[in-house]
Amino acid sequence: MRLLESTALQIKQKILSKQIRVVELVGQAFARIKAVDPTIQSFISLNEESALKQAREIDEKIDHNEKVGLLAGIPVAVKDNLCTRGLSTTCASQILKNFVPPYDAYVVKRLKEEDAIIIGKTNLDEFAMGSSTENSSFQITRNPWNVACVPGGSSGGSAAAVAANLTPMSLGSDTGGSVRQPAALCGIVGLKPTYGRVSRYGLIAFGSSLDQVGTMTKDVSDASLLLQVIAGKDSKDSTSVQTPVPDYLQGIDNNIQGLRIGIPKEYLTEGMHADVHKALKDALRIYEKLGAKIIDVTLPHTEYAVAVYYIVANAEASSNLSRYDGVRYGIRSTNAKGVIDMYCRTRAEGFGNEVKRRIMLGNYALSSGYYDAYYLKASRVRNLIKKDFDAAFEKVDCIIGPTSPVPAFKIGERANNPLEMYLSDIYTIPANLAGIPGISIPCGFSKDGLPIGLQILTKHFEEKQLLHVAYSFERETDYHLKRAVI
Amino acid sequence: MKYEVVIGLETHSELATATKLFCGCSTKFGADPNTQVCPVCLAMPGVLPVMNKKAFEYAMKSAAALCCKIDNYTNFDRKSYYYPDLPKNYQISQNYHNLGVDGFMDIEVKGTVKRIRIHNVHLEEEAGKLIHPEETGADYSLVDFNRAGVPLLEIVSYPDMRTVDEVESYMQTLRKMLLYTEISDCKMQEGSLRFEASISLRLKGVETLGNRVEIKNLNSMKFVIKAIEYEATRQAELLDRGETIDRETRLWDEINEKSVRMRSKEEAQDYRYFPEPDLLPVLIDEKWLSTIKSSIPELPFARKQRFVSEFKLSDYDANLLIEDKVLADFFEECVRGLNRPKILCNWITNDLLREAKERKLEIGQLKVKPAQLVSLVEIVEKGTISSTTAKEVFIEMIQTGKDPQKIVEEKGLIQISDEGLIGSVIDKIISGNPGVIDDYKKGKKNALTFLVGQVMKETKGKANPKMVNELLKGKLDV
Amino acid sequence: MKISKKDIRYVAHLSRIALSDNEEELFVHQLSDILSYIEKLNQLNTDNVDPLVYTTNTFNVFREDALEKPLAIEDAQYCAPSTMGAFFKVPKVIE
Ligand SMILES: [Mg+2]
Numbered sequence A: 001m002r003l004l005e006s007t008a009l010q011i012k013q014k015i016l017s018k019q020i021r022v023v024e025l026v027g028q029a030f031a032r033i034k035a036v037d038p039t040i041q042s043f044i045s046l047n048e049e050s051a052l053k054q055a056r057e058i059d060e061k062i063d064h065n066e067k068v069g070l071l072a073g074i075p076v077a078v079k080d081n082l083c084t085r086g087l088s089t090t091c092a093s094q095i096l097k098n099f100v101p102p103y104d105a106y107v108v109k110r111l112k113e114e115d116a117i118i119i120g121k122t123n124l125d126e127f128a129m130g131s132s133t134e135n136s137s138f139q140i141t142r143n144p145w146n147v148a149c150v151p152g153g154s155s156g157g158s159a160a161a162v163a164a165n166l167t168p169m170s171l172g173s174d175t176g177g178s179v180r181q182p183a184a185l186c187g188i189v190g191l192k193p194t195y196g197r198v199s200r201y202g203l204i205a206f207g208s209s210l211d212q213v214g215t216m217t218k219d220v221s222d223a224s225l226l227l228q229v230i231a232g233k234d235s236k237d238s239t240s241v242q243t244p245v246p247d248y249l250q251g252i253d254n255n256i257q258g259l260r261i262g263i264p265k266e267y268l269t270e271g272m273h274a275d276v277h278k279a280l281k282d283a284l285r286i287y288e289k290l291g292a293k294i295i296d297v298t299l300p301h302t303e304y305a306v307a308v309y310y311i312v313a314n315a316e317a318s319s320n321l322s323r324y325d326g327v328r329y330g331i332r333s334t335n336a337k338g339v340i341d342m343y344c345r346t347r348a349e350g351f352g353n354e355v356k357r358r359i360m361l362g363n364y365a366l367s368s369g370y371y372d373a374y375y376l377k378a379s380r381v382r383n384l385i386k387k388d389f390d391a392a393f394e395k396v397d398c399i400i401g402p403t404s405p406v407p408a409f410k411i412g413e414r415a416n417n418p419l420e421m422y423l424s425d426i427y428t429i430p431a432n433l434a435g436i437p438g439i440s441i442p443c444g445f446s447k448d449g450l451p452i453g454l455q456i457l458t459k460h461f462e463e464k465q466l467l468h469v470a471y472s473f474e475r476e477t478d479y480h481l482k483r484a485v486i
Numbered sequence B: 001m002k003y004e005v006v007i008g009l010e011t012h013s014e015l016a017t018a019t020k021l022f023c024g025c026s027t028k029f030g031a032d033p034n035t036q037v038c039p040v041c042l043a044m045p046g047v048l049p050v051m052n053k054k055a056f057e058y059a060m061k062s063a064a065a066l067c068c069k070i071d072n073y074t075n076f077d078r079k080s081y082y083y084p085d086l087p088k089n090y091q092i093s094q095n096y097h098n099l100g101v102d103g104f105m106d107i108e109v110k111g112t113v114k115r116i117r118i119h120n121v122h123l124e125e126e127a128g129k130l131i132h133p134e135e136t137g138a139d140y141s142l143v144d145f146n147r148a149g150v151p152l153l154e155i156v157s158y159p160d161m162r163t164v165d166e167v168e169s170y171m172q173t174l175r176k177m178l179l180y181t182e183i184s185d186c187k188m189q190e191g192s193l194r195f196e197a198s199i200s201l202r203l204k205g206v207e208t209l210g211n212r213v214e215i216k217n218l219n220s221m222k223f224v225i226k227a228i229e230y231e232a233t234r235q236a237e238l239l240d241r242g243e244t245i246d247r248e249t250r251l252w253d254e255i256n257e258k259s260v261r262m263r264s265k266e267e268a269q270d271y272r273y274f275p276e277p278d279l280l281p282v283l284i285d286e287k288w289l290s291t292i293k294s295s296i297p298e299l300p301f302a303r304k305q306r307f308v309s310e311f312k313l314s315d316y317d318a319n320l321l322i323e324d325k326v327l328a329d330f331f332e333e334c335v336r337g338l339n340r341p342k343i344l345c346n347w348i349t350n351d352l353l354r355e356a357k358e359r360k361l362e363i364g365q366l367k368v369k370p371a372q373l374v375s376l377v378e379i380v381e382k383g384t385i386s387s388t389t390a391k392e393v394f395i396e397m398i399q400t401g402k403d404p405q406k407i408v409e410e411k412g413l414i415q416i417s418d419e420g421l422i423g424s425v426i427d428k429i430i431s432g433n434p435g436v437i438d439d440y441k442k443g444k445k446n447a448l449t450f451l452v453g454q455v456m457k458e459t460k461g462k463a464n465p466k467m468v469n470e471l472l473k474g475k476l477d478v
Numbered sequence C: 001m002k003i004s005k006k007d008i009r010y011v012a013h014l015s016r017i018a019l020s021d022n023e024e025e026l027f028v029h030q031l032s033d034i035l036s037y038i039e040k041l042n043q044l045n046t047d048n049v050d051p052l053v054y055t056t057n058t059f060n061v062f063r064e065d066a067l068e069k070p071l072a073i074e075d076a077q078y079c080a081p082s083t084m085g086a087f088f089k090v091p092k093v094i095e
């Protein structure tokens, strides 16, 4: 297997045993990006100069047998809604196209502390609003398995960069499935931690009560490693929690004899693609063979999740995005009369249609006379959705289902019907509403050769078990070893 | 007037913390523009607020001091409106679960006590400062975000006030409470205490409230009173003409002394309050609340009443003392050292206050300490120095901070109480002033005063005046 | 729920987004569709259900009142569209 097709742990082994030099690795990564990314379009910006400089520094540390971090020399791509000090951070929006943060996101700081090499910033749906990465105001990212297809979204750039072997790992963000769904569509592993497990400081907010930074890797061990680095309490994020961070890799290969796996009947809907359904059934058979018990559970309010999500996420977004006003940073419309006109034109010019639609929807749901009927109602139903999970987890250790009802769809196919696009997030949204962790792992391919993802969910802060369950499947299969040919 | 004026006040007070509500930037007043800012208070993308514990506890303290109900649960809400001095274009405030609700504060107007109900007390963040250039034709405004994010306490009264005297007393009482609890420095000139008034009129005897007008930009208590008087007259005239009052916000124009309609607020506000997801809720248990409550000092109103009953001071004296917590504390410390409340009160309200005022100093900045004032009074009472000398010694104490005994010794000011010594001086004066002695014997009373003066002069003011008087009389009346 | 052009104009103004006539038309339809879909929430009786906002069951997170270093003025203004001296400059604000 070529170097860049390897996992981060494999590469790290080679680096620490001095079989390769980090400078060489990083050079190869940029060479491949330059060859492949004009087709895939996964990066918005590259960090070549300082990446190479940092690579030399880490090589030097290794030469001198100095202590190095957990991600020593590993290239990591970062979604462009995570702030990077001194490095352009755009959120794939015109309104932030010239924004350079004077601070690092907490997760970026952690990557640096563990000697990872940030190679560039990846494409996304503008402000992470979308499920296809077609809503970027700069470029459309393509799926490495079939460049006519979307990579999913909104972390489509981070998913495609890993799937196209441009980087072994990347960071994404997940508000309603934005890590797990593109991971599924690109045939990689995507992990959304429990809300509060990873600091949101420096993650440009979309839906503050739902957003989490997530990992995108080639296999479950790499996901464990990357989570190990980014998890933990951060004093700059009040919603990040003190709960201790366990060693995620320790015991990951224990057997799962007696594990209780819940299958929610509500996830077996008509909308599910036949190939996805087959892959799910195959996966359950493997788990049974490994000694797990498959138990039917019910999550009765699943059908309301999308409606709740579009109120809650967009209400929060309408407020989070009001700071883009052309006063302190970002673009400003040049032909405005007075300050109100300046706001209205700046935001009309700076935001794309999807963002405008969601801001307006959110403001509508919060506006005088509608708050109770929309926002408050949605918040109550959100509680019912969480209680569904609480009840299910009394009976089972984890819940398994498909990540996305369909494999990757064609670019442009769904662009004109926002509602249909929203409905494709039906399986991923509930975890964000309840705050629980979820992972998507490769579990097969469609007849057209497109990857299919299996989603596993566990209780709050049970990432260790989540990774354990995922790993036991991965060990029995070779879907995660398949690489897109590009 | 046939109308009753109904007045409610909304008070904003900046809390006396070192740092802002959600970030570690300084709250110090008067710094160069945009030098006390960071990514958080500039609302840069991706940043998050973290609550200042001291600010939260100050807000608890004030809610408790205003006798509010404090629920064991509270959280924060976002209040959305666009304004260039509001970095996030929403203010983190409270709406659905205010920290304190349904409290009250007693005020006194002309000897009568009235209870003003408090609707709610909540914590929120301050906005930045907008500067409108003076130059004519300037088509721009400038923004300084140094104040943005400073912790702000909002206290909303019920419309329970009916006269400007009540409003005046409410403002003063509230100000004193904030100073006593050390929650705010209440510097109106620095904007750390601000009022907004809502005023409506109704025919006397009518229950229902009229449409209220809110008045902003009231930069001093004097303007609050003027604006209320102006607005009451304006509304009365409109009603007399059969017109209706618009529910609106007006600005006080202090130069022309009138209220003007606020142009930017013509549209109805739709603040879209919803729970702030970036800050977790706060649970307040009994133990925490009682710790906070026990940190509240005796408040001015209660203290005044105690000074009257415990120390037998007049209402007037007690009011003077409680005006400033430091002054009242000074007084009480003195009384603890020497149980002579009236004498100590006189020294404090006359001499100490006068000297502080002359030197433009706060009481706390004066060099005289309570124990020293006590010593001064004691040595007067013991007869070591005369009360005339004491005044002189006091000035010296103010200037140098020295103990009175030391000053008396250094300057040789000890009073002469030696009968023989005083007697020999008197003899000398009597023999030197035969004419005056004649006058005295003819019954001219001020002749005695003159003679006493002469004795005092001869002894450089050190003779015990009481003894001089008695001895002199004794010798003359023989 | 069908919303009107007036509603769209109101909410666009609340959102401080200028819309062209065509955009108004587009968003009236799209938002109406989405809101109709959201009406399915009314099938549920939620009278006895508390709203859920905070999922982590954690409370009372505070920081101490301790000073931290402010941003240098160059960093504060680095991305600003318009400044004058140390100030941020905006079109004239009328009160
Ligand atoms: Mg307020």
Ligand SMILES: [Zn+2]
Pocket: B020, B023, B024, B025, B036, B037, B038, B039, B040, B041, B042, B149
């Ligand atoms: Zn700050």
